[in-house]
Amino acid sequence: MLTEFSAQAALDKTPPSVKILSPAAYSTLPQGDVLVQGSANDNNKGSGVKLVQIRIDNGAFSNTIPKSTGDWSSWSSLQNITIIGSHKIEARATDFVGNQKSNSITITIQQPPDTVPPSITPPPNVTTEATGTLTAATLGTPIVIDNKDPSPAVTNNAPAFFQLEITIVRWTATDSAGNVASADQTVTIVDTTSPSIVAPADIILESVDDFTIVDLGIPTTSDLVDLSPIVTNNAPTTFPIGTTQVIWTVTDFSGNSASAIQTVTINESPTDSFGITKIYPTKIGGPKWQMNSNDILTDPQFSTIPPPNDACATPATCTLLNQNTPENDWHVARVNVPVNEGIRMVVQSPPDNLWLNTEMTGYYKLENSIYYPQEFIHVIRSGTPHSSTCQGYSYYAGISFDGDVAKIQKSLYHGGDRLGYSQTSYTRGTTTPLDNRWIGMKTITYNVNDNTAVKIEIWLDDLADNNWRKVYEQTDNGWTVPGDPANYGCINPLTGLPGSSTDIILWGGTEQQFRADNAEIDFNSLSIREIVPPQ
Numbered sequence: 444m445l446t447e448f449s450a451q452a453a454l455d456k457t458p459p460s461v462k463i464l465s466p467a468a469y470s471t472l473p474q475g476d477v478l479v480q481g482s483a484n485d486n487n488k489g490s491g492v493k494l495v496q497i498r499i500d501n502g503a504f505s506n507t508i509p510k511s512t513g514d515w516s517s518w519s520s521l522q523n524i525t526i527i528g529s530h531k532i533e534a535r536a537t538d539f540v541g542n543q544k545s546n547s548i549t550i551t552i553q554q555p556p557d558t559v560p561p562s563i564t565p566p567p568n569v570t571t572e573a574t575g576t577l578t579a580a581t582l583g584t585p586i587v588i589d590n591k592d593p594s595p596a597v598t599n600n601a602p603a604f605f606q607l608e609i610t611i612v613r614w615t616a617t618d619s620a621g622n623v624a625s626a627d628q629t630v631t632i633v634d635t636t637s638p639s640i641v642a643p644a645d646i647i648l649e650s651v652d653d654f655t656i657v658d659l660g661i662p663t664t665s666d667l668v669d670l671s672p673i674v675t676n677n678a679p680t681t682f683p684i685g686t687t688q689v690i691w692t693v694t695d696f697s698g699n700s701a702s703a704i705q706t707v708t709i710n711e712s713p714t715d716s717f718g719i720t721k722i723y724p725t726k727i728g729g730p731k732w733q734m735n736s737n738d739i740l741t742d743p744q745f746s747t748i749p750p751p752n753d754a755c756a757t758p759a760t761c762t763l764l765n766q767n768t769p770e771n772d773w774h775v776a777r778v779n780v781p782v783n784e785g786i787r788m789v790v791q792s793p794p795d796n797l798w799l800n801t802e803m804t805g806y807y808k809l810e811n812s813i814y815y816p817q818e819f820i821h822v823i824r825s826g827t828p829h830s831s832t833c834q835g836y837s838y839y840a841g842i843s844f845d846g847d848v849a850k851i852q853k854s855l856y857h858g859g860d861r862l863g864y865s866q867t868s869y870t871r872g873t874t875t876p877l878d879n880r881w882i883g884m885k886t887i888t889y890n891v892n893d894n895t896a897v898k899i900e901i902w903l904d905d906l907a908d909n910n911w912r913k914v915y916e917q918t919d920n921g922w923t924v925p926g927d928p929a930n931y932g933c934i935n936p937l938t939g940l941p942g943s944s945t946d947i948i949l950w951g952g953t954e955q956q957f958r959a960d961n962a963e964i965d966f967n968s969l970s971i972r973e974i975v976p977p978q
């Protein structure tokens with residue numbers, strides 16, 4: 444048998460064939476175990492395959508495992524290939540007489556697939572001041588580390604510009620194996636910048652009233668972000684005479700604000716609302732009255748003694764008072780009454796705001812006086828003398844109907860017996876007779892010498908053309924009256940002490956009177972207002 448075999452073997456000069464079936468030639472395989480499979484067989488009537496070996500990269504051969512003992516129609520070998528790169532796998536079959544044949548393939552070993560995503564640390568959160576409705580922000584760069592990819596691709600979803608809000612920017616890192624990681628960065632756009640404001644131009648107006656409605660205009664405002672910031676001001680609805688600072692404030696929707704000041708200056712008109720020149724400026728907040736030229740009869744501050752009646756047939760017992768039409772002035776008459784009685788047109792002070800330093804103005808036309816000459820008289824700082832003897836304090840300032848005399852007198856109480864009245868101070872040659880012509884008369888009364896004396900000025904608008912001249916003035920430094928007000932229990936309202944015969948009426952009164960005794964006159968444009976006395 445052996446001989447037969449040997450003879451047969453001796454005849455076998457053909458090497459076996461061997462193939463590597465797996466892995467396929469030129470395939471790429473992951474790092475690690477590689478199962479190499481193949482087949483081998485010997486030639487017809489050959490000695491048979493004895494073994495199949497393989498080696499890697501010309502290293503040492505190692506045996507493969509046949510399909511079963513002696514059956515090399517398929518074989519296998521598990522090889523561990525860790526080195527990355529191209530490798531040669533060579534299979535060699537040997538028959539029983541020692542003929543050999545090799546076959547080889549080339550494969551490539553690569554690293555195992557990367558399934559580990561990168562790690563990503565976003566840049567620090569960003570807070571940026573708005574520069575407009577859209578704001579650019581510097582985001583910074585995330586820290587990205589990957590197990591394999593030295594420079595994974597990094598993207599983010601940030602807009603080119605940010606709105607005034609909090610925006611989440613998502614950063615994404617993708618490694619070369621397509622593994623993705625993401626992290627969020629907060630971008631906050633804030634508006635801490637105040638709007639700008641330019642106040643409207645300062646305003647200077649002239650006013651005849653205590654309070655003036657002013658059109659302030661509109662400030663110029665802007666804000667980087669808020670296209671319509673809110674504008675407010677602290678202006679009063681009406682402006683007093685003097686200087687008022689209006690603070691304009693603009694506030695954006697982030698609550699930032701800015702202010703600017705507009706100065707509103709209301710200068711007192713040099714004329715009153717009748718167009719009559721003021722000699723002295725009005726005291727702001729002081730009492731003020733001017734007749735209602737349309738209907739003086741319903742004026743709550745105005746009254747007459749005795750009460751007015753527009754159809755008074757016998758003006759001895761009533762005061763005839765009616766409007767002249769179409770002249771638009773007023774007619775008042777009280778005649779055929781005892782001496783020192785006549786027209787008494789009383790103007791009450793406002794409550795708790797007594798007549799004190801006043802400029803008292805009236806325009807008059809003398810139509811008739813049977814007790815010629817009498818006077819146009821202004822009664823100043825009076826109380827209500829017919830209700831109380833002690834209310835009879837007042838200054839009287841008058842211009843006689845014949846135009847000659849301008850005079851001033853003081854009363855300290857109303858004794859009814861000519862007691863209580865000082866001597867009359869007067870000047871003569873004041874003007875021409877007043878009959879049937881319009882004149883204007885002012886009496887200006889004010890404390891002087893640090894509130895220790897009272898000055899009384901009489902002014903005349905001779906031709907009723909609003910040209911005024913001072914015709915007389917006196918200062919009461921303590922004029923004496925006959926009798927003693929203390930005898931009537933009179934108390935000086937200012938000091939609270941018993942009245943004296945030399946009291947100076949330094950205090951204000953509840954009423955002032957436009958007066959003409961035993962006369963029939965036309966009048967117009969009556970007014971009383973507290974003044975700022977000259978220093």
Ligand SMILES: [Ca+2]
Nearest residue numbers: 457458489538
């Ligand atoms: Ca053979």
Ligand SMILES: [Ca+2]
Nearest residue numbers: 557559590618
């Ligand atoms: Ca990775």
Ligand SMILES: [Ca+2]
Nearest residue numbers: 634636666695
């Ligand atoms: Ca702003």
